Amino acid sequence: MTTSNKNIKVTITPSSDTNVVLSARSYQTELMEQAKLENLIVCLPTGSGKTYIAVILIKEMSYSIRESIKKGGKRTVFLVKTVQLVDQQSDYIHTHTNLRVGRYCGELGVDLWNKEKWEDEFENHQVLVFTAQVFLNLIDHNHFSLKHVNLIIFDECHHASGDNQYAALMNKHYDNCPDPPRVLGLTASISSRKIKPKALIDNAKELEKTYRARIESGSSRNESIQHGTSVQVEPIEYSNYRDEILLKNESLTIPFDIGLHIAMDSKSTSILQRTINFNITINNPSQLYNGKLEPIHLLIPMKDCSEENPPMDKKRFSTFMNRKFIGIVALAIIITIFVGGLIALTVISAKIAVRPDKKLSMSRKVLFIIVDGIPADIIEKISIPNMKKIQELGSFTRAYVGGENGTYSQTPAISAPGYMNLLTGTWANKHNVYDNEMENPNYHYKNIFRLLKEQYSDKKIAIFSTWTDNRIKLIGDGVATAGNIIFDYKFDGYEFDNITYPHDLDDHYIFDIDECVTNETFACIKIYGPDLSWVYLQYTDDVAHQFGDSEQFNQAVKNADHQIGRIWEVINYRMKHNQEDWLFIITTDHGRDSITGKEHDYQSDRERTTWIITNSQQMNSYFHDFEPAIVDIYPTIARWIGLNILIESKRELDGVPLIGKVSLIKPNIKLHDVTLNISWTVLDPVGIVKMWLSTTNLFKDGMTDSYYLVRTVPINEKMIIVDIQKYPSNFYKVVLEGQYNTMNRWIIRS
Template sequence: MHRIYSLTVLFLCFFLTAFQARAQEKKTLFIILDGIQRELLIKNPTPNMDDIISEGGYFPAYVGGAKGGYSETPTISAVGYNSLLTGVWVNKHNVKGNSIRQPNYNYWTIFRHFKENYPNKTTAVYSTWLDNRTKLIGENLEATGNFQLDYHFDGLEVDTLGYPHDDESDYIKRIDQEVAAYAAEDVREKAPDLTWVYLQYTDDMGHRFGASPEMDLGIQEADRQVGMIWDAIQEREKKFDEEWLIVITTDHGRGEGGFHHGGQSDEERATWIISNKAFNEIASQTPGIVDIFPTMATYMGLTIPKNHAMEVDGVSLLGEAYASHLTGTLSGTELKLNWKSYGNGETGRVWVTSTNQFRYGNSDLYRMLGEVNLEDESANFDIKVPQNNVKVVLELPTGFINVWVKNTD
């Protein structure tokens, strides 16, 4: 009798453990709403995004890399998408415009890292632009290890019979509506583990009409489409005890009058991030679009190989905040570093290399300069041998931050 009782207790414990493990299953979905400048998003009624914000937050953000620096990045759509996908700026991922001529696939997308970690989990892209899947993610290309998505819905814009192109971009509006509806249904029925939704119509309205009633209506329609997907996520969470991270952002701001973008004006660089999760202190320092990659990686528990992690330009907005905003100067052999600390009394290690072989698919040879107290927010080192440029990596208790430094002598 005692043996039967013990077996029953063991079975119940096993069942509860298995249920709790399933209940903790995490899924991530990110949305890019193209070309919505910060002030117009705030101005317009967006009840669905407001609902998401109420669970997490709204954060002013930026694109464009280091203005005037080595990582300065054009505020152009595909460039911004790829900075999100790879967590690095244009000097690394090499997507310089919407033609996407020579992406450097040595900087892996979040999708490829996800599949390396979880080969049996599912990925999906729902997009109003086919090139997001075929060129940026690089599906089925030798250079991306023949990466394959599990689900996708895109390419409607090349069907000129079904979606005849018109001067008012109504066909893009129709495609956005279908993409959002399809994504919402797949979330509800298939629940991919990592999903990207891309909607374009707002960018078209900005280019055609600038800051205008037409743009306002485009933003409000985008919010309605977000609402369809958000409703599906909430339904999944209630029915299947799943936990979802949703991140919504835009790829660039807009210049004077709300028409154009591509340059480095404050207006073109100004973006925003919305999430249903509360972010850490780094989010108060105006995060970059490159911070979304490590944020999702943290949430999903991805293990990023060290040589890849040392290249990532962003920092996670989830989890413990240690340091961010690493900068440096080099004069002769004297290296001076500064960073923003978040006051946790931890130490870090400083690594340096004068090579840049990662971009060619090879490894860089690093040497450790020493340990630092992160609360000091600065450190000086003698690199011994003069170099024209050095890549400096500050290793944190979890993760890395990096900066390229040019010799001023």
């Protein structure tokens, strides 16, 4: 068998890791998402932003480090090799997060600290940057346990051989930890020493074994190379061996000579040259079908090359330009401008022609904001320029909460039931949240986040909230009975951080938390653009409970308007720079009493009357001509994103879509002995109405109700009388199914 040599050109461009990264690049986001799911070693060139990947992962997992350790909170640990890196990395984390960062190295005298001192440090800081030896000593002496760490980051993790501190920490303590932390390794090389190319795989496997992790560089390698050390490698052909491969399925060894041409910088003509000789062995070569090996990427340290190879002499070139040449250039420019103009006109015409189709191809996303406890009359009378701007672009309407007053669906006009009304599209008689304790939510009535995740598992969901119970209890993040969905981005738990947000009698710390929630929303939406997001702002309700209808309350509403304006700004940014069409909804969970404005425990008109503001220009006649309810937001979001609500769940929904066509609303059902008098309001006269009847309520227990089709009539009849002698019961669920929507009511015999 003959062999052929293949010269591979490698260009290395120096760069630096010191640049501040303002937004995540696609490969950084991809690697962060993978690191949330598994232990990972991120191997990227110097200057490509590995530390920023660590920072956004820290922020993604920060919900578990905001609580006190004494109350079950955890901490993030960042390990480095030198004292200088302790300062550098802690400053970087502090700059890019709002977390409390501590720094620890031997030069600070930490070796003399006792266990009580260390307990104070871990209690008062959320991210702790250590030199590796200091942290290893801490664990060895039982001053701290890895079970209290949610994430441990190893900087320059290729230093993990022999009795190295990194290796010692993993081998002595990690596997013995009952609740080991997530591991993230950062490196620009998979080896800390010079090795032959054939040893790279063994070294990589050893590194993965040490950190119980997988090495990953991301799928967008070209982008990471562009921002860091640029390595361009041609694929190695082995098509000359195809005949032999097809004849026998044996290991095949091919020798190669690789010539490296390394540019010292982008302006210099000086280069360094070297040649590496090595063999490539292919096992089971007949399984390869395209005649090419995957590109082999070699990271060559600059210092190694420069020490062994002196630079070549620089060559200088000059160009002589005479008049004739200038004339030719001028003529070429004129022709280029003319041709360019024709091309520009063609492109503009093409863009105009395809614009409608382009709009349809946009990715649809939703962000809804609940601003706590603002009655409709307040939102209508005070100056809220940002919400007014959104309203003028889209729409505003008064709405209501609290279910149907005086009936089975009456729901308290307080916070948690209000959130659950929106999240499930049902009233409290179904979702079972009647107070702020949220003891037993009925997860059989699926929330909108679960509906999205079950149909599109790759879609991203986010929550930004003061109140951790919104995620943990209402939505059931990670709860099996709630569908075991996990938020991709979660920023909450700030109320547990008494150091950053010390609790004061005026509850001003809640305003500070709302500011943090707003900032995190802005950053997350700008960088990641989740498909469905919930933002909760609490401070307005706290102020109203203290001061009632007052200038303080009005100012709190204006502050919320400013925060909403910042969020609206980033939504506009996404729509301008990405192919995305956003539905932006702002509402409140309840109003306030009409006497003082301090309370909201009853069913007065002012407590029940709320409002909805949206940027959408597609709101239907139900939104504009009637008074919709908070439960109507759920089917509106579902219709906007294109979610399919299964018939079993659709028959339970109390909400009506606020966009698109709607067949009927406001069903009115009266029971007279053995007959039901049923009427409805028609919004779209197309089609028929099917009347379904069930005598059970098994759905609340996760089972399926049996429905009987008892009548079918043209929708314009608007009223029917149904004989129910065949269905004797003290309880009925009546469903009216139109062409575009479904309504339901319960009937309970006295």
